[in-house]
Each structure stands twice: as structure tokens, then as C-alpha cells.
Amino acid sequence: MKITRLNSNHKKLGAKMIEFFGWEMPVEYKGIIDEHNAVRTAAGLFDVSHMGEIMITGKDALAFVQHLTPNDASRLAQNQVQYTALTTPQGTFVDDMLVYCLGPERYLLVVNAANTDKDFRWVVGHLAGFEVKAENLSDSYSQLALQGPRAAEILQPLTDIRLDGMKPFWAAWGKVVGIDSLVSRTGYTGEDGFEIYTTVSEPGRIWNAVLESGRPRGILPIGLGARDTLRLEAKLMLYGNDIDDKTTVLEADLKWIVKFKKGAFLGSDILLKQSEEGIPRKIVGFELLDRGIARPHYPVFVGGEKVAEVRSGTFAPYLKKSIGLVYLPLEKTDIGTEFEIGIRDKKVKAKVIPTPFYKRNY
Amino acid sequence: MYPQDFYYSQDHEWVQVKGDRALVGITEFAQKQLGDVVYVELPAIGVQLTVHQTIGSIESVKAVSEVFSPVSGEVVEVNAELNTSPELVNQDPHGKGWILRLKIKNPADVQSLMKAAEYEKFLEGLAH
Numbered sequence: 001m002k003i004t005r006l007n008s009n010h011k012k013l014g015a016k017m018i019e020f021f022g023w024e025m026p027v028e029y030k031g032i033i034d035e036h037n038a039v040r041t042a043a044g045l046f047d048v049s050h051m052g053e054i055m056i057t058g059k060d061a062l063a064f065v066q067h068l069t070p071n072d073a074s075r076l077a078q079n080q081v082q083y084t085a086l087t088t089p090q091g092t093f094v095d096d097m098l099v100y101c102l103g104p105e106r107y108l109l110v111v112n113a114a115n116t117d118k119d120f121r122w123v124v125g126h127l128a129g130f131e132v133k134a135e136n137l138s139d140s141y142s143q144l145a146l147q148g149p150r151a152a153e154i155l156q157p158l159t160d161i162r163l164d165g166m167k168p169f170w171a172a173w174g175k176v177v178g179i180d181s182l183v184s185r186t187g188y189t190g191e192d193g194f195e196i197y198t199t200v201s202e203p204g205r206i207w208n209a210v211l212e213s214g215r216p217r218g219i220l221p222i223g224l225g226a227r228d229t230l231r232l233e234a235k236l237m238l239y240g241n242d243i244d245d246k247t248t249v250l251e252a253d254l255k256w257i258v259k260f261k262k263g264a265f266l267g268s269d270i271l272l273k274q275s276e277e278g279i280p281r282k283i284v285g286f287e288l289l290d291r292g293i294a295r296p297h298y299p300v301f302v303g304g305e306k307v308a309e310v311r312s313g314t315f316a317p318y319l320k321k322s323i324g325l326v327y328l329p330l331e332k333t334d335i336g337t338e339f340e341i342g343i344r345d346k347k348v349k350a351k352v353i354p355t356p357f358y359k360r361n362y
Numbered sequence: 363m364y365p366q367d368f369y370y371s372q373d374h375e376w377v378q379v380k381g382d383r384a385l386v387g388i389t390e391f392a393q394k395q396l397g398d399v400v401y402v403e404l405p406a407i408g409v410q411l412t413v414h415q416t417i418g419s420i421e422s423v424k425a426v427s428e429v430f431s432p433v434s435g436e437v438v439e440v441n442a443e444l445n446t447s448p449e450l451v452n453q454d455p456h457g458k459g460w461i462l463r464l465k466i467k468n469p470a471d472v473q474s475l476m477k478a479a480e481y482e483k484f485l486e487g488l489a490h
Contacts (some may be wrong), residue, residue, distance in 0.1 A: 004451075016397075027424070028397060031397060031398050032397055032398050032423040032424065033398040033400075033423065225397070225423060225424055229423060258364075270432070291401070291445075292400050292401065293400065293421050293426075294405075295426070314402040314423060315397075315423060317400075317402060317423065344419070
């Protein structure tokens with residue numbers, strides 16, 4: 001198994017370790033519920049070094065990124081970030097990701113850990129005709145995510161970057177405890193927070209310093225277990241569960257990252273047709289009306305007929321109810337529509353509700 | 363750690379026998395493996411169970427775990443507190459986190475279970 005440069009830090013903290021797509025990662029330390037609620041009420045620190053970083057440089061860097069993605073990267077100023085995807089010619093997902101504009105000829109793609117090799121092969125496979133270079137820098141980067149209402153007050157004493165001047169989806173270069181880092185106001189939890197990228201061999205100094213600064217403010221180290229429950233409450237997509245190469249960007253309710261006006265991109269013709277003719281199905285959020293917990297792959301019934309399977313589902317620790325995501329036929333996606341989910345030998349009632357399930361109020 | 367008067371199954375359930383009644387729960391080891399328990403599915407009163415039949419399930423945030431009956435019998439009481447406070451299974455697995463009470467059908471069933479010392483040895487064996 002691969003390990004991050006913070007592996008020994010997790011073990012020292014007593015983390016329960018699991019294998020995650022070839023990586024040994026912490027799934028929980030104190031417990032998923034405590035960790036989840038710490039992020040919602042104070043702060044949490046995640047090791048997300050397993051994620052992938054692909055650097056695109058050269059004369060045609062912007063044109064190349066525009067060709068591979070549905071969002072409009074030309075709107076990015078230097079140090080600005082946007083959520084987007086790598087799309088197939090069918091308008092479905094190779095992956096979802098963040099794109100950082102680091103310069104007029106320099107774009108950084110930050111991709112899911114599970115898809116890094118696949119995504120790099122995809123990028124390389126489309127280089128022809130573009131004066132551009134693609135480098136897989138994933139192994140040299142460590143990445144920490146500090147998330148929660150107290151994230152800024154915990155990080156500010158440790159960095160020369162003026163955090164109150166950083167808007168969401170912007171980044172800055174600077175030092176964190178004297179270590180050169182790229183810091184962005186981004187995250188995967190629905191809270192305010194920062195993602196810290198560095199290529200030094202000992203990012204543990206940042207990890208320890210953040211935990212120490214955050215200790216009196218209620219910070220906890222957070223594992224992959226709570227990372228999943230946090231992102232689901234915030235209705236953030238998880239590749240493999242909610243989006244894949246069979247779901248289009250419009251079916252995934254991500255119309256806001258599709259900018260047809262910027263020009264053609266891989267899959268734009270299919271997506272344009274879908275936007276004109278209507279989508280056959282759409283992902284929606286639901287809550288259970290009876291006792292139980294809905295989980296991925298549980299069958300979903302409308303009018304007694306199986307129409308889909310649950311994509312993501314859990315007991316939400318902060319909201320204290322069972323929630324989930326499912327693709328329903330478009331005519332069944334109105335808020336309030338009731339349906340049933342098969343949980344073992346029972347059929348449990350559920351209802352379509354607005355998303356995100358949780359939205360921060362600050 | 364493991365009460366001396368309990369019997370233990372290989373599936374990490376415990377049984378406390380009092381006359382013809384058996385109190386059943388899951389062990390400290392099991393609750394630690396599960397993580398935070400958020401939902402417990404309890405059987406109905408009157409259900410007849412055979413040894414190793416599924417009693418119900420205990421769900422943590424991440425997973426669903428089946429609970430098997432360590433002895434045969436009839437469900438006479440369930441711990442309704444677990445409906446509102448499933449975390450009792452984590453906090454006090456050998457006490458307040460009890461799951462159900464059976465009227466024992468075949469008293470000889472407990473003979474195939476382990477005593478505390480044996481169960482602790484069994485756990486050590488699992489670690490390797």
C-alpha cells in the first residue's frame with residue numbers, strides 16, 4: 001500500500017487505518033460522529049495527500065483545459081480556482097476536480113485519489129494538437145485540509161498570507177510555519193476552510209502546528225469516515241457513487257459548471273442536445289420517513305417498481321437523520337415526491353427534499 | 363474487562379443467564395470494531411430464535427452488522443432505549459447497551475459458548 005508523508009502522525013494519534021484505493025489512510029481517530037461535529041462547530045484537519053495533482057503548462061494550456069472540461073477556465077484570473085470535470089465525448093464523467101489557474105500558461109488539476117492514474121492517462125491521451133505539457137506531480141505533493149468555522153483563526157497565526165483577504169475559490173502562495181505552500185480557500189465539507197499544498201519532505205510540521213494552534217479552539221484530526229458524511233450533508237459529489245462514466249453532467253444536477261458559450265468541449269454536443277430535449281433522470285436528495293438507514297446500492301421503488309439504486313446514503317451525524325442521493329426519472333424529481341427504498345426485507349418510505357441538506361450560516 | 367459470569371460467542375455476542383432467561387448484547391470488542399452506532403434494528407416480542415439465527419442488525423455510520431442469537435429461545439423483552447439512544451451500545455456494551463432478553467429454549471446451548479477467559483484468548487488469536 002502507498003502511504004502519505006503523514007502516515008506516522010496518524011498512527012501516533014491512534015487512528016484506525018484502512019486501505020483506500022491502494023493507500024493506507026485514517027478512517028477515524030476519536031470517532032466519526034465526534035469528528036464530523038467538530039468540523040461543523042469548530043474545526044477539523046484532514047490529510048488528503050492521496051489526491052492527485054496534474055500540472056498543465058505551455059502555450060496552449062488554457063485551450064487544452066477548455067477542451068477537456070465543461071466549465072469556462074478563461075474566466076479564471078491568476079490564483080483563482082473553479083470546480084469542474086473531465087468529461088467524456090458522451091458528456092459523462094471521467095472525474096470531477098478543481099482547476100487552479102496559476103499563470104497564463106499554467107493550470108493545476110486536483111483530482112480524486114481513486115482516479116489519479118486514469119485521469120493522467122486521459123489527459124495524456126488528448127495532448128495531440130496542443131502545444132502543452134502534462135505532468136503527474138501527485139507523488140511530490142502533500143495536501144492538508146483545514147475546515148470549519150474556526151479554520152481561519154486557527155491558520156492565521158501560522159501563515160504570512162492574509163486570510164481575511166482570501167475569498168472562496170481563490171488561492172495564494174506563501175509560508176505556513178515557514179514552509180512554502182499554496183493555500184486555497186476551498187474544501188469538501190460545506191464549511192469555510194483551506195486546502196494547503198506543499199512539496200517539502202516533512203509536511204508533518206504543518207500538521208502538528210495546525211493541531212496545536214487549534215487545540216484550545218476544539219480542533220480534531222478527521223478521517224475518511226467523517227469526510228464522507230460531511231460532503232454528503234453538503235451534497236458534494238463522490239465519483240464512483242454519485243457520478244461516473246454513465247451519468248451526464250446535466251443529470252448530475254451540475255448545470256452550473258456547464259458553460260456552452262465558451263465553445264465546444266468534449267461532450268458539449270451531447271450535453272447541448274440534452275439541455276434542449278430535457279434530461280431523462282436527475283439526481284435528487286432524499287430523507288427517510290421511517291426508521292432505517294439507506295446505503296449505496298439499496299433498491300429504489302416508485303409505484304412498486306424498481307427504478308434505481310441509492311447512490312450515496314448514510315445517517316447524517318449533524319442533521320441527525322438518514323439522508324441520501326438517487327437518480328430518479330425526471331417526472332418524479334419534484335420536492336415532496338415519496339418513494340420507497342428496500343432495506344433488507346423491508347420497504348422503507350422516503351421523500352425527495354431540497355439540497356444541499358446542510359448549508360453553513362456564516 | 364469481560365464479565366466472568368457471561369458466556370461469549372465467536373460472533374462477539376454475550377449472554378447472561380438468570381434462571382430460564384438470557385440477556386443478550388454485543389461485546390466491547392464488537393462495539394469498537396463497529397465504530398459509532400447510529401441505528402439498532404430490534405426483533406418483535408414473541409419471535410422464536412434458533413442458535414445463530416439473525417436477531418436484527420446494528421448499524422454504525424459506515425456499516426451494517428448482523429447480530430446472531432447465541433442461544434435458542436423466545437424474545438420476551440427488547441431494549442427500547444436503543445431506539446432513541448443507540449450510542450448506549452458503544453458507551454456500555456455489557457450493561458445499558460443490552461439488546462434483548464430471551465426465554466431460553468434449550469439450556470444446553472450455553473455449553474457451546476466460551477467463558478470470559480476463553481473469549482479473551484480467542485480475541486488475542488484474532489489479532490494475528
